[in-house]
Amino acid sequence: MTGVDSAGSVGLVIPFVEVFEEPLTLACGRTLDRFELVLETYGVLNADASNAILICHALSGNHHAAGFHSRDERKPGWWDVAIGPGKAIDTDRFFVVSVNNLGGCHGSTGPASINPATGSPWGPDFPQIQIDDWVESQRRLAQRLGISRWAAVIGGSLGGMQALQWAVSYPDWLDHCVVLASAPRLSAQNIAFNEIARHAILSDPDWLDGHYYQNDRIPEKGLGLARMVGHLTYMSADGMSDKFGRELREGSLGSEESDAVVFQVESYLRYQGAQFSTRFDANTYMLMTRALDFFDISRDHDGDLRRALANTTASFLVLSFSSDWRFSPARSQELVDALLAEGKPVTYADIEANEGHDSFLIDVPGYLPLFTAYMARVGC
Amino acid sequence: MRLDLTQIKRWIPKGSRVLDLGCGDGEFLAELEHELEVSGTGLEIDLHNLSEAVAKGLSVVQQDMDAGLPNFPDNSFDTVVMAHALQVLHRPHRVLEHMVRIGGEAIVTFPNFGHWRCRLYLGLRGRMPVSKVMPYSWYDTPNIHFCTVKDFEHLCDSLDIELIAKDTVGGGSSQILARLWPNAFAVTAIYRLRRRGG
Numbered sequence: 001m002t003g004v005d006s007a008g009s010v011g012l013v014i015p016f017v018e019v020f021e022e023p024l025t026l027a028c029g030r031t032l033d034r035f036e037l038v039l040e041t042y043g044v045l046n047a048d049a050s051n052a053i054l055i056c057h058a059l060s061g062n063h064h065a066a067g068f069h070s071r072d073e074r075k076p077g078w079w080d081v082a083i084g085p086g087k088a089i090d091t092d093r094f095f096v097v098s099v100n101n102l103g104g105c106h107g108s109t110g111p112a113s114i115n116p117a118t119g120s121p122w123g124p125d126f127p128q129i130q131i132d133d134w135v136e137s138q139r140r141l142a143q144r145l146g147i148s149r150w151a152a153v154i155g156g157s158l159g160g161m162q163a164l165q166w167a168v169s170y171p172d173w174l175d176h177c178v179v180l181a182s183a184p185r186l187s188a189q190n191i192a193f194n195e196i197a198r199h200a201i202l203s204d205p206d207w208l209d210g211h212y213y214q215n216d217r218i219p220e221k222g223l224g225l226a227r228m229v230g231h232l233t234y235m236s237a238d239g240m241s242d243k244f245g246r247e248l249r250e251g252s253l254g255s256e257e258s259d260a261v262v263f264q265v266e267s268y269l270r271y272q273g274a275q276f277s278t279r280f281d282a283n284t285y286m287l288m289t290r291a292l293d294f295f296d297i298s299r300d301h302d303g304d305l306r307r308a309l310a311n312t313t314a315s316f317l318v319l320s321f322s323s324d325w326r327f328s329p330a331r332s333q334e335l336v337d338a339l340l341a342e343g344k345p346v347t348y349a350d351i352e353a354n355e356g357h358d359s360f361l362i363d364v365p366g367y368l369p370l371f372t373a374y375m376a377r378v379g380c
Numbered sequence: 381m382r383l384d385l386t387q388i389k390r391w392i393p394k395g396s397r398v399l400d401l402g403c404g405d406g407e408f409l410a411e412l413e414h415e416l417e418v419s420g421t422g423l424e425i426d427l428h429n430l431s432e433a434v435a436k437g438l439s440v441v442q443q444d445m446d447a448g449l450p451n452f453p454d455n456s457f458d459t460v461v462m463a464h465a466l467q468v469l470h471r472p473h474r475v476l477e478h479m480v481r482i483g484g485e486a487i488v489t490f491p492n493f494g495h496w497r498c499r500l501y502l503g504l505r506g507r508m509p510v511s512k513v514m515p516y517s518w519y520d521t522p523n524i525h526f527c528t529v530k531d532f533e534h535l536c537d538s539l540d541i542e543l544i545a546k547d548t549v550g551g552g553s554s555q556i557l558a559r560l561w562p563n564a565f566a567v568t569a570i571y572r573l574r575r576r577g578g
Contacts, residue, residue: 315439336441337451340421343397347434349427349442366427373435 008084009076010042010067010091017107018144024137027130033116037141038107039063039099042083043091045146051379052147053089054138055079055098056155056162059230059288060280062106065098066091081363088371089154093379097145102137103129103287111283112213123283124210131158131165131295138162139170151379152176153314156360157327158288161295164335167312168297176378177314178371181324181360183331184305184338185296190326193233194289197226201282210283223282224273231272236323236356240265305338312339316346317374319367321359347374383549384489384568385411385463391487391545391572392416396458399423399482401445401475402465406433413438421457423449446470449478457483464568466490466532467523473535480541480575489570492548494528494563513567529563536573545572 004011017038024032040063045052055065057078066083068076077098083089089096100108103126111126142150153174155163160182167177186194204222206212212219235243244265251260298308316339320332329350339346353364360367385408392398394416400409403422410433412418422440424430433440443449446469460483466472467490479486491513492498501509508518516523527535529548536543548566550558557565 333451340441340451341453341456343456345419345421345439346441347439349430351427366431370427370431370434373431376435377437 004068004071004073004076008086009080010084012071013040013042013064013067013069013077015040015063015069015107018141020137020140020144022140024133024140026127027132028128030127032102032109032127035102035109035137036107036113037099037102037109037137039097039141040065040067040077041098041145042066042096043094045095049147050149050151051094052142052145052150053094053096053378054142054150054153054163054166055083055089055096056134056138056153056159057098057101058155058157058159059285059292060227060276061159062104063098063100063108064106066096078361081361082368082371088368088375090375094151097141097147099138099141101129101134101288103284103291105281105284110281111210111287112281121213123213124286126283126287128290128294129287130291131161132169134162134291135165135169138166139173142173148173150174152178152375154178154180155182156180157182157357158292161292161297164297165295167314167316168308171311171313174314176317177312178317178374179332179335180319181321181327181332181357182318182335183327184298184308184335186293187331191293193229193326194293197229198286198289200225200229201286204282207282210286212282218277219282220274220277223277223280223285224270226282226285227276227280228269228273231269233326234357236325236354239323239354239356242354244268305334306341309338309342309344312342312344315377316344317371318346318348319360319371320348320350321353321356321364321367322350323354324357324359326357382463384570387547387549387570388461388463388487388489389416391485392418392459392461394418397421397456399452399457399460401449401460401462401479402468403429403433403438403440405429406436406438406440408461408463409433409438410436445475448474449482452478452482454481455484459483459485459487461487463487463489464491467525467527469525472525472527473539476535476541476573477539480573484574485544486541486573487571488532488573489568490527490532491523492529492562492566492569493526494530495567496564497551499564529566529569532569532571536571540576541573542576543571544574546570 064077065079066077085092100106103110111122115122153163153166160179201222204219206217207219247264249264249267250262298305301307320329336348351367353359398418398420400422409420460479498509547570548558548562549568
């Protein structure tokens with residue numbers, strides 16, 4: 001791992017908030033009178049603002065993509081393997097903008113923010129944000145930062161969908177679109193997993209129909225269970241076997257006290273669930289999973305992916321990971337085939353990796369060298 | 381630059397759309413983009429090669445040709461090139477059909493197994509030829525579908541593929557012989573093809 005003082009780290013970073021007072025009309029028809037976005041930037045914007053890169057985060061991500069918030073921080077931002085001096089997204093060359101999505105729970109306006117109309121937290125009354133809305137809010141942010149065109153918009157998973165939406169909604173706004181471990185739309189199986197996760201939250205007595213903030217309650221159990229299900233689907237069967245096998249963390253299988261037996265994999269999932277419920281908001285989880293479910297880049301074109309992509313002008317890098325069954329390589333290939341059929345410039349590879357959907361966050365062999373090789377042409 | 385690639389270049393119009401099947405590290409396609417301003421797409425299965433090609437600024441898609449190329453629409457490229465890959469394919473005839481469907485024209489090069497050295501090797505030693513051009517033993521080789529110039533032309537005929545032009549690379553001084561008797565003297569055969577009546 002890159003330490004705060006190492007050459008490959010962006011070092012200490014300070015997040016900041018941009019406030020937008022102009023009302024934002026959302027895809028659902030409702031309007032947000034004002035909103036705030038929290039973000040981090042790495043690197044320096046050049047004189048003609050031609051080296052800006054937008055990072056779009058995934059379901060549980062946030063604006064803290066690289067570097068450290070303090071010297072005491074144990075882990076760097078979620079995509080530190082890819083962002084930093086000399087890395088794939090080279091902060092010596094690029095000005096990198098990483099923003100917490102609208103509706104998020106790490107500082108941007110979201111369900112836990114105060115609804116000006118009531119003086120209480122929005123909770124479940126916060127508008128259902130869709131991916132178009134994120135793009136729109138990010139465009140306003142770009143203008144605020146003096147950027148009128150991204151050298152690249154980059155995202156994995158849900159973030160890849162945002163990058164794709166950028167390429168379709170605002171073709172003149174980006175040169176390159178990087179879509180990692182993503183899909184042009186969710187499959188029925190994917191929506192089903194999201195529904196199980198939501199149901200876990202809804203079943204928690206502390207959920208209180210989403211109005212738990214005022215009652216000093218947190219649906220920790222439901223949110224933790226949602227995360228356990230989600231996390232399970234981000235790993236592959238082989239990856240889990242490699243990592244945990246049938247190892248025991250506590251107890252022994254020969255003993256009479258079967259209750260005392262805890263497999264490593266159980267302990268891991270419990271930990272992931274418990275950790276998540278302390279750092280994430282249940283209403284945001286509901287909102288983000290719904291945004292995922294609703295997304296279909298071809299929705300306005302009767303499901304015709306080719307027509308949806310016909311007006312894009314960006315060059316595309318699409319990567320999938322062989323053991324990713326949540327956003328399978330076939331979904332990426334569907335996107336690539338539509339781009340090829342439309343004569344769009346596209347580079348695609350399916351990276352051999354055991355780590356499932358989460359591979360795009362990890363330095364799996366072959367992945368970052370290819371990503372780096374592609375980024376060499378960006379901003380030139 | 382390999383001789384067959386230099387000869388291919390003459391058949392590729394400036395500014396055209398080129399699909400390079402099995403583009404390797406992209407050296408040839410990069411040269412086509414640079415010299416002829418073609419808009420190129422490479423197909424490559426090996427990730428390491430693909431990364432090298434991407435580093436040259438190319439658009440490259442990782443795909444196994446043997447699984448077919450149904451994702452490419454008819455006439456979506458001006459020229460589809462496949463240099464020295466025919467002999468490693470499981471179903472070379474299917475790939476050829478796709479090539480002339482996807483491209484207005486197709487260009488194929490392959491090592492000619494009918495070359496006199498191959499014949500002599502097999503005839504005198506009674507064993508499968510091993511040479512500098514074909515360095516593998518029969519049991520451990522990527523080259524599973526060798527053919528001769530005659531074999532290839534026969535296949536094209538049966539697939540309704542028209543030979544627009546052909547060229548050869550002979551060994552050293554035998555270039556003239558290779559042109560006269562390609563089946564016996566061409567080391568590498570080079571074909572420019574299109575769908576008959578297409």
